[in-house]
Amino acid sequence: MRVLLNEPIGEDYRSLIQFAFDVCDTFLFIKHSQRSYNQSFDKVVRELESDFIYCKEQNQWPGTISVPTAMVYYFHTSEKSKGIIKNITDSLFNWNAPNLPDDLCFLKGDKQWLVNTSHERLCDIITESESELEQLKTINGLIYRIVKK
Numbered sequence: 001m002r003v004l005l006n007e008p009i010g011e012d013y014r015s016l017i018q019f020a021f022d023v024c025d026t027f028l029f030i031k032h033s034q035r036s037y038n039q040s041f042d043k044v045v046r047e048l049e050s051d052f053i054y055c056k057e058q059n060q061w062p063g064t065i066s067v068p069t070a071m072v073y074y075f076h077t078s079e080k081s082k083g084i085i086k087n088i089t090d091s092l093f094n095w096n097a098p099n100l101p102d103d104l105c106f107l108k109g110d111k112q113w114l115v116n117t118s119h120e121r122l123c124d125i126i127t128e129s130e131s132e133l134e135q136l137k138t139i140n141g142l143i144y145r146i147v148k149k
Contacts, residue, residue: 021082029101062105063115
């Protein structure tokens with residue numbers, strides 16, 4: 001099922017990130033070739049360096065097919081990276097140039113879990129787990145709509 005989300009802000013953002021780190025093993029964000037980023041992009045990558053997996057030029061990532069391509073940065077989830085991601089901003093839609101990398105997303109194994117297209121202010125969770133759905137419902141105001149396949 002697809003769980004469409006309202007914008008996670010403040011404590012809702014931190015709760016969602018906590019849950020994503022509990023459920024998922026990988027997260028990613030992107031750097032568009034056509035956008036400018038300030039120094040905070042490089043700072044974020046440096047702070048997450050110990051969990052870095054790889055970076056790859058791609059034209060597709062969760063929620064997006066793009067021309068031109070972008071650099072997609074992949075990271076392992078860890079306690080350290082969770083603290084950084086939870087505290088670097090207070091909204092999922094702030095993951096957008098120029099201040100932060102774009103489109104923070106989470107993967108559960110090789111499957112998309114949290115899909116975020118920040119500049120379009122769209123995010124959803126893809127899950128078949130009723131227990132995950134119940135946990136999401138405990139975050140007040142987060143769920144906009146549930147679409148069952």
